[in-house]
Amino acid sequence: MKPEALLHPTPEGLYCPSGDFHVDPVRPVSRALITHGHSDHARPGHEKVLATRQTLDIMRIRLGPDFCHSEQAIAFGQSLDVNGVTVSFHPAGHVLGSAQIAIEKEGTRIVVSGDYKRSSDPTCAPFVPVACDVFITEATFALPVFHHPDPMREIGRLITSLSQFPDRSHLVGAYALGKAQRVISLIRRAGYDEPVYIHGALARLSEYYTSEGIPLGEIRPATDDAMAADGFRGKVVIGPPSAFNDRWARRFHDPLSIFASGWMMIRQRAKQRGVELPLVISDHCDWPELTATIREIAPEQVWVTHGREEALVRWCELNGIAARPLHLVGYEDEGD
Protein backbone atom coordinates (compact mmCIF):
# COMPACT_ATOMS: atom_id res chain seq x y z
CA MET A 1 0.00 0.00 0.00
CA LYS A 2 1.29 3.48 -0.83
CA PRO A 3 2.05 5.41 2.36
CA GLU A 4 0.12 8.46 1.09
CA ALA A 5 -2.98 6.26 0.76
CA LEU A 6 -2.60 4.97 4.32
CA LEU A 7 -2.19 8.38 5.96
CA HIS A 8 -2.35 11.92 4.67
CA PRO A 9 -2.76 15.48 5.95
CA THR A 10 -6.22 17.08 6.06
CA PRO A 11 -7.37 20.35 7.65
CA GLU A 12 -8.37 18.31 10.74
CA GLY A 13 -4.91 16.73 10.99
CA LEU A 14 -3.40 13.44 9.78
CA TYR A 15 -6.14 11.12 8.49
CA CYS A 16 -6.19 7.37 7.80
CA PRO A 17 -9.05 6.71 5.34
CA SER A 18 -8.94 2.87 5.64
CA GLY A 19 -9.19 3.04 9.42
CA ASP A 20 -11.38 6.16 9.36
CA PHE A 21 -9.43 7.85 12.15
CA HIS A 22 -7.35 10.99 12.71
CA VAL A 23 -4.15 11.37 14.72
CA ASP A 24 -4.07 14.35 17.12
CA PRO A 25 -6.83 16.17 15.21
CA VAL A 26 -7.13 19.93 15.73
CA ARG A 27 -10.92 19.84 15.21
CA PRO A 28 -13.58 17.49 16.62
CA VAL A 29 -13.71 14.18 14.67
CA SER A 30 -15.49 10.82 14.98
CA ARG A 31 -12.39 8.81 15.97
CA ALA A 32 -9.16 10.31 17.31
CA LEU A 33 -5.88 8.61 18.20
CA ILE A 34 -4.01 10.89 20.61
CA THR A 35 -0.23 10.83 21.11
CA HIS A 36 -0.06 12.85 24.35
CA GLY A 37 -1.82 15.31 26.64
CA HIS A 38 -0.42 18.69 25.51
CA SER A 39 -3.24 21.01 24.52
CA ASP A 40 -2.30 21.30 20.84
CA HIS A 41 -2.47 17.50 20.44
CA ALA A 42 -5.23 16.55 22.89
CA ARG A 43 -8.34 18.59 22.24
CA PRO A 44 -11.88 18.12 23.53
CA GLY A 45 -15.00 17.23 21.54
CA HIS A 46 -14.07 14.00 19.70
CA GLU A 47 -16.61 11.16 19.51
CA LYS A 48 -14.14 8.32 20.26
CA VAL A 49 -10.63 8.64 21.65
CA LEU A 50 -7.94 5.95 21.66
CA ALA A 51 -4.84 6.75 23.76
CA THR A 52 -2.68 5.38 26.56
CA ARG A 53 -4.41 5.22 29.95
CA GLN A 54 -2.14 7.97 31.26
CA THR A 55 -2.96 10.27 28.34
CA LEU A 56 -6.68 9.62 28.88
CA ASP A 57 -6.26 10.42 32.61
CA ILE A 58 -4.37 13.61 31.77
CA MET A 59 -7.06 14.66 29.26
CA ARG A 60 -9.73 14.10 31.92
CA ILE A 61 -7.79 16.20 34.44
CA ARG A 62 -7.21 19.05 31.98
CA LEU A 63 -10.41 19.00 29.90
CA GLY A 64 -12.99 17.64 32.35
CA PRO A 65 -14.87 14.31 32.47
CA ASP A 66 -16.80 14.97 29.23
CA PHE A 67 -13.73 15.53 27.03
CA CYS A 68 -15.04 12.88 24.58
CA HIS A 69 -18.04 10.61 24.08
CA SER A 70 -16.24 7.30 24.55
CA GLU A 71 -12.64 6.45 25.36
CA GLN A 72 -10.47 3.38 24.96
CA ALA A 73 -7.10 2.79 26.60
CA ILE A 74 -4.25 0.99 24.83
CA ALA A 75 -1.05 -0.26 26.49
CA PHE A 76 2.43 0.29 25.07
CA GLY A 77 3.23 -2.49 22.62
CA GLN A 78 -0.36 -3.73 22.34
CA SER A 79 -1.80 -4.05 18.80
CA LEU A 80 -5.36 -3.22 17.91
CA ASP A 81 -7.37 -3.61 14.72
CA VAL A 82 -9.20 -0.43 13.72
CA ASN A 83 -11.35 -1.09 10.65
CA GLY A 84 -8.71 -3.39 9.17
CA VAL A 85 -5.73 -1.17 10.08
CA THR A 86 -3.32 -2.37 12.78
CA VAL A 87 -2.38 0.33 15.28
CA SER A 88 0.04 0.15 18.19
CA PHE A 89 1.42 2.69 20.66
CA HIS A 90 5.09 2.97 21.73
CA PRO A 91 6.83 5.24 24.27
CA ALA A 92 7.88 8.66 22.95
CA GLY A 93 9.81 9.91 26.00
CA HIS A 94 8.13 13.33 25.82
CA VAL A 95 5.79 13.53 28.87
CA LEU A 96 4.00 10.96 31.06
CA GLY A 97 1.87 8.69 28.83
CA SER A 98 3.26 10.10 25.58
CA ALA A 99 3.26 7.68 22.65
CA GLN A 100 4.35 7.24 19.08
CA ILE A 101 1.61 5.63 17.02
CA ALA A 102 2.43 2.89 14.49
CA ILE A 103 -0.15 2.47 11.71
CA GLU A 104 0.10 -0.59 9.49
CA LYS A 105 -1.78 -2.08 6.56
CA GLU A 106 -0.77 -4.47 3.77
CA GLY A 107 2.89 -4.45 4.72
CA THR A 108 3.26 -0.67 4.96
CA ARG A 109 4.01 0.81 8.36
CA ILE A 110 3.99 4.50 9.25
CA VAL A 111 5.08 5.73 12.67
CA VAL A 112 3.73 9.07 13.89
CA SER A 113 6.20 10.10 16.57
CA GLY A 114 4.15 12.96 17.98
CA ASP A 115 6.51 15.02 20.13
CA TYR A 116 9.51 13.07 21.39
CA LYS A 117 12.96 13.29 22.90
CA ARG A 118 15.91 10.98 23.56
CA SER A 119 17.54 12.63 26.57
CA SER A 120 16.93 11.04 29.96
CA ASP A 121 13.74 11.94 31.81
CA PRO A 122 12.83 10.26 35.12
CA THR A 123 9.14 11.19 34.67
CA CYS A 124 8.25 9.08 31.63
CA ALA A 125 9.07 5.91 29.72
CA PRO A 126 12.03 6.36 27.33
CA PHE A 127 11.58 6.59 23.53
CA VAL A 128 11.59 3.24 21.76
CA PRO A 129 12.71 3.19 18.11
CA VAL A 130 10.17 1.37 15.93
CA ALA A 131 11.15 0.10 12.47
CA CYS A 132 8.94 1.60 9.76
CA ASP A 133 8.67 2.60 6.11
CA VAL A 134 7.71 6.19 6.92
CA PHE A 135 8.78 8.00 10.07
CA ILE A 136 6.84 11.18 10.81
CA THR A 137 9.01 13.39 12.97
CA GLU A 138 8.47 16.66 14.76
CA ALA A 139 10.94 19.46 14.03
CA THR A 140 10.55 21.90 16.93
CA PHE A 141 14.32 22.34 17.36
CA ALA A 142 15.42 21.14 13.92
CA LEU A 143 18.33 23.46 13.26
CA PRO A 144 22.00 22.48 13.73
CA VAL A 145 22.36 25.33 16.24
CA PHE A 146 20.14 23.49 18.75
CA HIS A 147 22.18 21.36 21.14
CA HIS A 148 20.48 20.84 24.46
CA PRO A 149 22.91 20.44 27.38
CA ASP A 150 22.65 17.75 30.06
CA PRO A 151 19.54 18.66 32.09
CA MET A 152 21.33 17.80 35.37
CA ARG A 153 23.95 20.43 34.55
CA GLU A 154 21.18 22.99 34.06
CA ILE A 155 19.55 22.02 37.37
CA GLY A 156 23.00 22.36 38.98
CA ARG A 157 22.94 26.03 37.98
CA LEU A 158 19.66 26.46 39.86
CA ILE A 159 21.08 24.74 42.96
CA THR A 160 24.17 27.00 42.81
CA SER A 161 21.98 30.09 42.54
CA LEU A 162 20.03 29.05 45.66
CA SER A 163 23.23 29.02 47.68
CA GLN A 164 24.54 32.23 46.10
CA PHE A 165 21.31 34.17 46.67
CA PRO A 166 19.76 32.67 49.82
CA ASP A 167 17.61 35.77 50.33
CA ARG A 168 15.90 35.78 46.94
CA SER A 169 12.82 33.77 45.97
CA HIS A 170 13.61 31.57 42.95
CA LEU A 171 10.67 31.60 40.52
CA VAL A 172 10.88 28.87 37.91
CA GLY A 173 8.62 29.12 34.87
CA ALA A 174 7.78 25.64 33.57
CA TYR A 175 4.85 24.36 31.51
CA ALA A 176 2.16 22.66 33.59
CA LEU A 177 2.23 19.25 31.93
CA GLY A 178 5.56 17.49 31.93
CA LYS A 179 8.15 20.23 32.28
CA ALA A 180 7.14 21.29 35.79
CA GLN A 181 7.19 17.71 37.09
CA ARG A 182 10.46 16.98 35.31
CA VAL A 183 12.10 20.04 36.87
CA ILE A 184 10.90 19.00 40.35
CA SER A 185 12.09 15.45 39.77
CA LEU A 186 15.53 16.69 38.60
CA ILE A 187 15.84 18.98 41.64
CA ARG A 188 15.27 15.94 43.84
CA ARG A 189 17.89 13.97 41.93
CA ALA A 190 20.30 16.82 42.58
CA GLY A 191 19.73 16.26 46.33
CA TYR A 192 17.45 19.24 47.08
CA ASP A 193 15.00 18.02 49.74
CA GLU A 194 13.30 21.19 50.95
CA PRO A 195 9.63 21.73 50.05
CA VAL A 196 8.98 23.00 46.53
CA TYR A 197 6.16 25.55 46.22
CA ILE A 198 3.85 25.35 43.21
CA HIS A 199 1.21 27.48 41.49
CA GLY A 200 -2.33 26.07 41.66
CA ALA A 201 -2.30 25.32 37.91
CA LEU A 202 0.28 22.58 38.54
CA ALA A 203 -1.41 20.93 41.51
CA ARG A 204 -3.62 18.25 39.97
CA LEU A 205 -1.11 17.16 37.34
CA SER A 206 1.69 16.97 39.93
CA GLU A 207 -0.56 14.88 42.20
CA TYR A 208 -1.29 12.66 39.23
CA TYR A 209 2.41 12.14 38.48
CA THR A 210 2.97 11.21 42.14
CA SER A 211 0.04 8.77 42.04
CA GLU A 212 1.65 7.15 38.97
CA GLY A 213 4.80 6.40 40.98
CA ILE A 214 6.94 9.42 40.08
CA PRO A 215 8.28 10.79 43.38
CA LEU A 216 8.31 14.59 43.53
CA GLY A 217 9.11 15.00 47.24
CA GLU A 218 7.30 17.51 49.41
CA ILE A 219 5.18 19.91 47.37
CA ARG A 220 3.27 22.80 48.92
CA PRO A 221 0.95 25.40 47.41
CA ALA A 222 2.64 28.75 46.78
CA THR A 223 -0.20 30.34 48.74
CA ASP A 224 1.28 29.11 52.05
CA ASP A 225 0.61 32.05 54.43
CA ALA A 226 3.56 31.55 56.73
CA MET A 227 5.91 31.57 53.76
CA ALA A 228 4.16 34.46 52.04
CA ALA A 229 4.82 36.66 55.08
CA ASP A 230 8.51 36.13 54.45
CA GLY A 231 8.21 36.43 50.66
CA PHE A 232 9.41 32.85 50.01
CA ARG A 233 13.02 33.92 50.56
CA GLY A 234 15.46 31.29 49.35
CA LYS A 235 12.64 29.00 48.23
CA VAL A 236 11.95 27.33 44.88
CA VAL A 237 8.57 28.31 43.43
CA ILE A 238 7.36 26.71 40.20
CA GLY A 239 4.53 28.04 38.06
CA PRO A 240 3.36 28.29 34.46
CA PRO A 241 5.39 30.97 32.65
CA SER A 242 2.32 33.20 32.24
CA ALA A 243 1.79 33.42 36.02
CA PHE A 244 4.97 35.38 36.60
CA ASN A 245 3.66 38.47 34.84
CA ASP A 246 0.57 38.26 36.99
CA ARG A 247 -0.57 39.77 40.29
CA TRP A 248 0.12 36.30 41.69
CA ALA A 249 3.87 36.93 41.45
CA ARG A 250 3.86 40.06 43.61
CA ARG A 251 4.05 38.11 46.86
CA PHE A 252 7.64 37.01 46.25
CA HIS A 253 10.61 38.79 47.77
CA ASP A 254 13.26 40.02 45.32
CA PRO A 255 12.31 37.31 42.81
CA LEU A 256 14.96 35.75 40.63
CA SER A 257 13.35 34.92 37.30
CA ILE A 258 14.12 31.47 35.87
CA PHE A 259 12.63 29.71 32.85
CA ALA A 260 13.08 26.05 31.92
CA SER A 261 12.66 25.64 28.17
CA GLY A 262 14.51 24.48 25.07
CA TRP A 263 14.05 28.02 23.73
CA MET A 264 16.42 29.29 26.42
CA MET A 265 19.20 28.27 23.99
CA ILE A 266 18.39 31.58 22.32
CA ARG A 267 19.73 34.36 24.51
CA GLN A 268 17.49 36.92 22.87
CA ARG A 269 14.38 35.02 23.98
CA ALA A 270 15.59 34.89 27.56
CA LYS A 271 16.38 38.60 27.47
CA GLN A 272 12.96 39.52 26.01
CA ARG A 273 11.22 37.63 28.80
CA GLY A 274 13.41 39.19 31.45
CA VAL A 275 14.78 35.80 32.46
CA GLU A 276 17.81 36.09 34.74
CA LEU A 277 18.63 32.40 34.87
CA PRO A 278 17.65 30.58 31.65
CA LEU A 279 17.67 26.77 32.02
CA VAL A 280 17.90 24.89 28.73
CA ILE A 281 15.67 21.92 29.57
CA SER A 282 13.66 20.63 26.65
CA ASP A 283 11.06 17.90 26.18
CA HIS A 284 11.84 17.82 22.44
CA CYS A 285 14.77 16.44 20.47
CA ASP A 286 17.61 18.76 19.63
CA TRP A 287 19.34 18.53 16.23
CA PRO A 288 21.76 15.69 17.16
CA GLU A 289 18.89 13.65 18.66
CA LEU A 290 16.67 14.16 15.58
CA THR A 291 19.35 13.15 13.11
CA ALA A 292 20.60 10.23 15.24
CA THR A 293 17.02 8.94 15.57
CA ILE A 294 16.42 9.07 11.81
CA ARG A 295 19.74 7.28 11.22
CA GLU A 296 18.83 4.63 13.79
CA ILE A 297 15.33 3.95 12.43
CA ALA A 298 16.53 4.21 8.81
CA PRO A 299 13.07 4.57 7.27
CA GLU A 300 12.50 4.76 3.51
CA GLN A 301 10.86 8.14 3.93
CA VAL A 302 10.70 10.87 6.53
CA TRP A 303 7.76 13.23 6.76
CA VAL A 304 8.45 16.32 8.82
CA THR A 305 5.92 18.31 10.80
CA HIS A 306 5.45 21.26 13.15
CA GLY A 307 8.64 23.20 13.44
CA ARG A 308 11.64 23.94 11.25
CA GLU A 309 10.71 21.50 8.52
CA GLU A 310 12.99 22.67 5.70
CA ALA A 311 16.34 22.15 7.44
CA LEU A 312 15.52 18.57 8.43
CA VAL A 313 14.08 17.74 5.00
CA ARG A 314 17.30 19.01 3.46
CA TRP A 315 19.43 16.98 5.89
CA CYS A 316 17.47 13.82 4.99
CA GLU A 317 17.94 14.42 1.28
CA LEU A 318 21.67 14.98 1.72
CA ASN A 319 21.79 11.66 3.57
CA GLY A 320 19.92 9.76 0.88
CA ILE A 321 16.54 9.54 2.64
CA ALA A 322 13.44 10.76 0.81
CA ALA A 323 11.74 13.46 2.87
CA ARG A 324 8.97 16.01 2.68
CA PRO A 325 7.32 18.60 4.90
CA LEU A 326 3.69 17.99 5.87
CA HIS A 327 2.76 21.61 6.58
CA LEU A 328 0.28 20.67 9.31
CA VAL A 329 -1.15 23.66 11.10
CA GLY A 330 -2.30 24.10 14.67
CA TYR A 331 0.61 22.55 16.57
CA GLU A 332 2.44 25.13 18.65
CA ASP A 333 3.66 23.00 21.45
CA GLU A 334 2.87 24.19 24.95
CA GLY A 335 5.60 22.02 26.42
CA ASP A 336 8.83 23.01 24.72
Ligand SMILES: [Zn+2]
Ligand atom coordinates in the same frame (compact mmCIF):
# COMPACT_ATOMS: atom_id res chain seq x y z
ZN1 LIG B 1 4.01 18.06 23.39
